[in-house]
Amino acid sequence: MARQDFAATGITPHTSSYYAASANPSPERPALSGDHEIDICIVGAGYSGLSTGLHLVEKGYKVAIIEAARVGWGASGRNGGQIVNGLNASLQTIRKRYGADTATFVAGLVQEGGEIIRERIKTYNIQCDLKEGNVFAAFTGAHMRDLEERVKLWESYGIKNQEMLDKDQLRRHINSDVYAGGVIDHSGGHMHPLNLALGEAAAFESLGGTIYENTVVTSVDTDAPRPVVRTRGGTMTCKTLVLCGNAYLGHVVPALESRVMPVSTQMLATEPLGDARAHDLLPTDVCVEDVRYILDYYRLSGDKRLIFGGGLVYGGTDPHDIKAKILPNLHKVFPQLKSVKIDYAWSGNFALSFSRVPQMGRLGDNTYFAHGYSGHGVTGSHTFGRILAEAISGDRTRFDVFEKVPWFPFPGGRMFRVPYSVVGSWWYALRDRLGV
Template sequence: MKRLAGCRSHVGFDHSWYYASGQALAVSGPLDGRRTADVCVIGGGYTGLSAAIELARAGAKVVVLERYRVGSGASGRNGGVLGMGQRKDQDDLESMVGLDWARHLWQLSLDANALVRSRVKEFDIDCDLKDGELTVAHKARHEQSLWDYAAHLEKVYDYGEVAVVSRDEVVAQLGTHTYYGGTLDRRAGHLNPLNLARGLARAAISLGAEIYESSEVMAMDRVGPHHVVKTSAGEVRCEHVVVACNGYLNGLLPAADRYHMPINNFMVATEPLDEPLASSINRDDVAVVDTRFVVNYFHLSRDRRLIFGGGENYTPYFPRSIEAVVRPRLEAVYPQLRGVGIDYEWGGTLSVTMNRMPKFGHVGQGIYYAEGYSGHGVAMANLGGQLIAEAILGRPERFDQMATLKQRTFPGGRWLRWPGLVAGMLFYTFLDRI
């Protein structure tokens, strides 16, 4: 099998179960000729679509340019876990930025979760949204930490949605003895990510935004008071630009590129399981994530497939066989599925930052970006787009809360920019195994 280059939005997008079973979406083809707009959004994932919705709702003229297809980046390929909190736990954030700031960040995560839920409702997006995320300890010592963290959230953040789950109950819910105890967050959940992205695109269009697919932005110039955003066949003259390219940024905005590193993560979908088997491996139909550094995450699809994610690499290429990476992880969790048919295998590129918190920024006059959700972007990228829209509309307070979070840049080139960092990732991956 030919090695697939990751980090390109056209590579492997159509290999996923989400794509094979996804709802249709009609949008315009390549941008052709000149347009004027108040805002040009680059990137048709959650960040870009979310910004487009808020801006168009406020009456702005918005043009979205997507290199390949709506949702062809991480937004249409991910594990669908609608998480709570930030990628970093609150106790880490307290040490990093102090309690007051950590409280703001917690509130933003509540807002992010509520935003996705309200959009699904408002725009009637059929994306199989289900409640419940079970976090399970893959080492004995992680069990107590999870339970302590649930108590901390209740005490310090008045968040009572996380239930402690014993090891016996994990076995009863998941039908595996691999894990120790865990916690169940009832406000987190799972959804079909591509159908969410396509639903958001429909919503943006219904509010007046124009979306062009197959429209790769090659350059941005400043001409007088305007930005001119150029594709191979057209251009958009506008006042503001939203750069929403995340792991697929590829050097388009050097100021943003320095803060993130693209990494590839891999997923499979099994053949449909019969009903008794499916309910024996996920009785309550929740999202499951474990406490590994390179996390395993899984849930059941609408047609009772096990959608299982796990395994990553730090090069510009996908492995020759993604199944060969993910199947051993799946079978280690569920030995009863040894030999199960794998109908789909795919990968996607996400963007991580040094401290695993997203990077929001503002460059020159009117160029905004948000990136680096570090594998926690289903909720946060939706919020990211909304905060950029608020800033453009003259309400920058929440955007500024995120933008002032200190981030270190990655020295060196784009891929393997810092061999030490890659070595660090591999070291933690090794720790997962012992």
């Protein structure tokens, strides 16, 4: 379901994903009604909003989160569930583009999101099938050289959790013939993403936070000394406003709309495979993503299904037939699964920034925002939530670094950003096929 659908109709159930079908019990929260005031109002109950809110209520602030649909309705409840360290833009790219100081700063926080997730799970006893290990799989010699450069660069910053794998070593983790080798990040991992979001929401509420669901924001006033959020049923006036709608913020904040583009990615979940068959596919139960521009990513769920994702649709629309789009990729990696039943197929949007670097900043004096994780939002959103909370609490050290990182609009503006990106993806996909 696209963002504009529930904005127009008020229909807010979770998408028909495996995650929604296997979600932990969660209360239906009331919609905002009437006029209210609060210290801090956050728009969006995904990872960014929940992370920011939870850090703030732990510090004693009075915080309300306004969500158009349900907690975790968007990308936070639909994604691959992979704890992948780093940003979409590599440290190599960041160093070349923004300089050594920025690269050193980013290297200091690329593992922070995963650490926050594990701390939340432990502190608040969140049941979300946490597992360890993340593999990056390479198809070509060029991919392997890029991975070797990555490992050496990360090690130069003191990050030594990654290990190169040749083809035979990779087979210990992935029972597939398609790869040339890869890297395992022992500090990566995976989990049930919607249950993580629901657990963080419960933790936020246990400390006095309030969440309003089914509350579509119609406009925000970011210029007022006390920002105002207007919804269909009421208003929320606050000292500080935080915008965390990411790919689902829609047209509500025009100043942010041109900064990112919604992009949909598709996922499948097989029937339960059983312990033996699941172990045959992924013997060490790690999660996997390959290193192509348009990549495949997959892992085993807690009940031994293969969850397999990939594909891109620029602009954030859903493909007509998700299974037809993704199944050929799954069967290429695991031809032994051609007879396996697919129980679930779904799509979800992430927010792509042109630079592939997340954006953080302010509108006016008292409105903060974070978005544009470009497909690496599971960890990035948790880190940015902490940094936003630090800034709101008076420590702007890390916030100021990200606020100053230049951002670039998509060439051609809103009208041509989709065709421009499609052409770019064709070019990079061609390079992947040619092994250059």
